[in-house]
Amino acid sequence: MKRGFTIIEVLVTIVIVAMLGIVIVQSFITTITTSTKTELIKDVKQSGDYVLEMISRRVRNADTLDCTTANEIRTVNQDNSQSRFYSILNSGVCRIAEEYTDPVGAVTTNYLSADNLTAGDVSGCSTYLSVSCTMIASQYAKAAVSFSLQQKPAAGLKLYEQAAQKFETTISLRNVVY
Secondary structure, rough: OOHHHHHHHHHHHHHHHHHHHHHHHHHHHHHHHHHHHHHHHHHHHHHHHHHHHHHHHHHHHHOOEEOOOOEEEEEEEEOOOOOEEEEEEOOEEEEEEEEEEEEOOOEEEEEEEOOOOOOOOHHHHHHHEEEEEEOOOEEEEEEEEEEEEOOOOOOOOOHHHEEEEEEEEEEEOOOOOO
């Protein structure tokens, strides 16, 4: 009696092991790409939420609100400090910024959105922050703010390496007498 495996048995074993290996590698690749996409979405959401929170905080606490243009919002506080929120081109990225003027008159520009994200195509950067205000009793009382953020465009980005999200909110002033 001969001991050992026939060529058919060896080939069947090789095919089964190869198929099992392909399944394991494929699930590993899927896990990595899903993790990458989730991380990118988280970054976009965190940055957008931060921008909304900063704008909301300034608007809620403002004495007066100026929405005379559709692409920026200005606030003036009791201490005469002022904030202007707008979108601006910075290092090839369209970012949401705050120009803060303290009561003494010193001006500081703070970029609110992350530098690896853009609010849109650089050619129309000044229009990516959208603002509309509602007047009550001859004073702006509510502001609707919207913008989108997405990954900074780069050559060779794969679909799972891109994330975008639209952000919208309506903010009421606390200091308005109705």
